[in-house]
Amino acid sequence: MSEIRPGREVMVVGVGLHPFGRFPDKDLGDLAIESVLPALEAAGVKWQDVAIAYFGHVYYQGMSIGETTLSKLGLTGVPIVNVENACSSGSTAFWQAYWGITTGLYDLALAFGAEKVPRGPVTVTAEDAPERYIGGDHMMAGYALRGKRYIEDTGAPLTALAGVSVKARQNAAMNPYAHRKDIYTVEEVLNSRMVADPLTLFQCCPTSEGGAAAVLCAREDLAKYGIDENRAVSIAAAVLTSGDYNGRGSDHSAFSPYRTEPAALKAYEMSGLGPEDIDLAQVHDAATIGELQQIEALHLFPFGEAWQGAMEGRTALNGDIPVNTDGGLLAMGHPFGASGIRMIHETVTQLRGEAGSRQVANARVGVAQCSGAGDVTTVHILKKS
Amino acid sequence: MDLGVKGILFSYTIVRIPPAGWPGEVPYALAQVELPQGPQVLAEIIGCKFEELRIGMDVKLTIQAVPHENGGPDTAVSKRRHV
Numbered sequence: 232m233s234e235i236r237p238g239r240e241v242m243v244v245g246v247g248l249h250p251f252g253r254f255p256d257k258d259l260g261d262l263a264i265e266s267v268l269p270a271l272e273a274a275g276v277k278w279q280d281v282a283i284a285y286f287g288h289v290y291y292q293g294m295s296i297g298e299t300t301l302s303k304l305g306l307t308g309v310p311i312v313n314v315e316n317a318c319s320s321g322s323t324a325f326w327q328a329y330w331g332i333t334t335g336l337y338d339l340a341l342a343f344g345a346e347k348v349p350r351g352p353v354t355v356t357a358e359d360a361p362e363r364y365i366g367g368d369h370m371m372a373g374y375a376l377r378g379k380r381y382i383e384d385t386g387a388p389l390t391a392l393a394g395v396s397v398k399a400r401q402n403a404a405m406n407p408y409a410h411r412k413d414i415y416t417v418e419e420v421l422n423s424r425m426v427a428d429p430l431t432l433f434q435c436c437p438t439s440e441g442g443a444a445a446v447l448c449a450r451e452d453l454a455k456y457g458i459d460e461n462r463a464v465s466i467a468a469a470v471l472t473s474g475d476y477n478g479r480g481s482d483h484s485a486f487s488p489y490r491t492e493p494a495a496l497k498a499y500e501m502s503g504l505g506p507e508d509i510d511l512a513q514v515h516d517a518a519t520i521g522e523l524q525q526i527e528a529l530h531l532f533p534f535g536e537a538w539q540g541a542m543e544g545r546t547a548l549n550g551d552i553p554v555n556t557d558g559g560l561l562a563m564g565h566p567f568g569a570s571g572i573r574m575i576h577e578t579v580t581q582l583r584g585e586a587g588s589r590q591v592a593n594a595r596v597g598v599a600q601c602s603g604a605g606d607v608t609t610v611h612i613l614k615k616s
Numbered sequence: 617m618d619l620g621v622k623g624i625l626f627s628y629t630i631v632r633i634p635p636a637g638w639p640g641e642v643p644y645a646l647a648q649v650e651l652p653q654g655p656q657v658l659a660e661i662i663g664c665k666f667e668e669l670r671i672g673m674d675v676k677l678t679i680q681a682v683p684h685e686n687g688g689p690d691t692a693v694s695k696r697r698h699v
Binding site (some may be wrong): 351352353354358363364365366367368369371372375376377378379380382424425426427428429430 | 626627628629630631632634635637639640644646648658659660667671682685698
């Protein structure tokens with residue numbers, strides 16, 4: 232295997248978001264374009280400046296949908312790549328944009344993602360796949376298995392899991408882009424409809440529609456495009472991994488937190504930073520248990536102890552390591568293709584000090600971790616320049 | 617059919633909202649089972665009351681058909697039976 236060899240420093244120079252929710256009157260292209268245009272405007276560049284674009288999406292909406300969508304902005308002839316990597320499709324698009332620039336192939340790239348999603352429990356396999364008849368092709372049941380085992384191993388109370396969702400709604404209440412902004416209590420979370428024990432409905436992220444976009448540029452090319460260096464945020468690490476037997480015992484299920492750990496370690500090595508340098512984290516909280524296990528896998532908390540930290544308020548906006556500051560998947564909702572870039576959007580917004588009432592004090596370094604079915608993990612570390 | 621393979625119940629959940637295409641009863645118990653050789657597999661648990669399930673209990677692998685009339689492909693899928 233080759234080592235990670237980044238080249239030129241790459242900056243995020245503009246981000247844009249279409250609100251997350253349900254938009255029956257809009258198609259995938261509308262959701263995408265309405266996030267791309269604000270991102271370009273924020274960067275102060277034109278579509279004609281973009282040298283390559285990557286589009287993250289999962290559900291089939293027609294062939295070469297990225298090309299069809301961006302054709303509305305004009306046919307510029309640049310390469311446009313459609314990216315499907317499950318829930319990590321957006322973050323994988325971002326990862327590709329980073330590597331396209333750092334290697335010197337391109338100067339300015341667009342990474343964007345959007346999704347139109349059917350309702351109901353999310354499945355992964357094809358309709359006639361045997362997994363459907365085993366009963367295991369059910370994302371929230373997978374998280375439930377993790378949750379049950381975590382409770383057994385750590386003694387975490389159900390209220391610790393429910394508290395993750397309460398915190399998510401409190402953050403989302405300050406975020407106009409969020410799908411779910413109503414605040415609820417721990418009791419209301421625990422008393423909501425049971426999906427797969429120990430996970431109740433309010434502990435599972437809603438399926439949502441929306442769009443997110445980011446514009447990336449080589450630091451040495453910022454002046455060429457007239458981009459304000461002071462508002463650009465540096466990408467200190469960009470890592471994408473697949474499944475790996477990493478010596479953490481026999482639990483290699485797709486929902487194992489040990490999937491994230493190797494990607495996190497690579498990201499820390501690439502950035503020269505460690506968990507102690509992280510000021511805030513956006514992680515894959517498709518279910519409440521997901522957030523607790525991901526922040527352990529990122530080494531922000533020791534394994535088995537995140538639930539205590541969460542109950543002590545350490546992951547809240549005013550805690551020492553705020554997590555999912557925009558509401559996360561639990562309250563923002565989860566348009567697969569957009570979520571990974573939504574995490575980048577929030578990290579950039581926080582590092583610029585532009586998060587308004589949910590601003591984290593003295594935020595200088597942020598991590599964004601996104602998981603996907605089929606053993607996908609992305610970890611990105613962003614740094615205030 | 618009993619396949620003669622035993623395993624340990626690593627984790628389980630009672631699924632009350634099933635995915636589309638689930639051909640069995642609702643609720644159903646889903647198991648994450650650790651095999652003696654190390655790998656883990658997912659399967660429905662049969663032959664055990666929900667309240668008797670415990671992490672760490674022994675289970676054995678059986679196989680049964682999902683007939684067409686239940687929406688299945690008439691292929692055999694693995695199940696876990698409590699021993």
